[in-house]
Amino acid sequence: MKSKRAFSVFLILALVFLMIFLSPHKWMKGNQDDSAHNHPAASTLPRHPGAAHAADAHAATKRSPEEASDNAAETPQKLTTLPQTSSSRRIIPTAKKPIKDILASWEIQSPWPEGPRLMVDVESSDTRYVNLRPNEQGIMPRLYVKTQETLQVKLSMPDSHPGETIFLELPNGGTFPDQELRGKTLLVSDHKTINFTINASALRGHCTISIRQAGHTRTLPLWVGAPLPPPRDEIADPNRPTS
Known part of the structure; x- marks a missing residue:
């Protein structure tokens, strides 16, 4: 018990x-x-996508700079291209139609001496227009015109004063149609310009317009008539050895 x-x-x-x-x-x-x-x-249930992105962003802030740069290098970046619309298309300007008889060519010429500035505007009898400016070396381009043409020339002289005397001369031929002379004296206008006309019918070959102003003489080269002179690189060199 x-x-x-x-x-x-x-x-x-x-x-x-x-x-x-x-x-x-x-x-x-x-x-x-x-x-x-x-x-x-903390459970095994699937997370919301927003929570997943937030967690990834929070984890990324804790990564080292080296890890972040490595991950950025491994991840390919997607380039987005905008659709090409009519306003975003690149407009390529079309080249102007070359002038057949009047051309500006940077031929070898004697540099202009230092002096008052001078700009030249030329208009031919068939309303074609050429604007001539000296280049950086002070060289004026040669103007090509055809025969039987009348040239309207305007000289712009910003450094001159109204009433200043300018002497023009055509030493290689050609005339001023109003006086049939090769030399002419003109006065600078109130707009600091001089306008005159040249008859090119008598000009042949390489011609010049001589402009004398305040002790400085400038020469405008002209080439009148066909055929035009060949470019410098097409001129045969007599000293070049032949094979």
């Missing part, structure tokens, strides 16, 4: 000991389940 009672007491104590020993593990496991339930991000 006493042995049965002792066994019952031992069994009760053993059950109480097991309950006390196992209860902390069950409590900790229950807390872990509760935390997983309260924080869905």
Whole structure:
């Protein structure tokens, strides 16, 4: 009788000991389940795309500069091209139709001496217009015209004063149709210009217009008549050895 009672007491104590020993593990496991339930991000459920981007951006801020540069180098960048509309198309200007008989050519000429500035505008009898300006070396371009033409010439002299005397001369032929002379004296107008007319019908070959102003003489080269002279690179060099 006493042995049965002792066994019952031992069994009760053993059950109480097991309950006390196992209860902390069950409590900790229950807390872990509760935390997983309260924080869905820590569970295995799929995340919202916005949350995924936010998490990636937050993780990127914690990366080192070296890792960020490596990732940027490995990731191909997508180039976006805008559709080509009528307003965004590049307009390529078309070349002007070359003038057949009147051409400006930078031939070798003697540089103009230093002096008052001079600009030349020439208009032929068939209303074609050529504007001549000295280049950086002070060389005036040679003007090609055809025979039986009348040239209207305007000299612009911004450094001259109105009333200043200018002497014009055609030493290689040609005349001023109003006087049939090769020399002419004109006065600078109030607009600091001089206008005159030349009859090119008498000119042949390489001709010049001489302009004398304040002790400085300038020469405008003209080439009248066909055929036109060949370019410099097409002129045969007599000193070139032949094969």
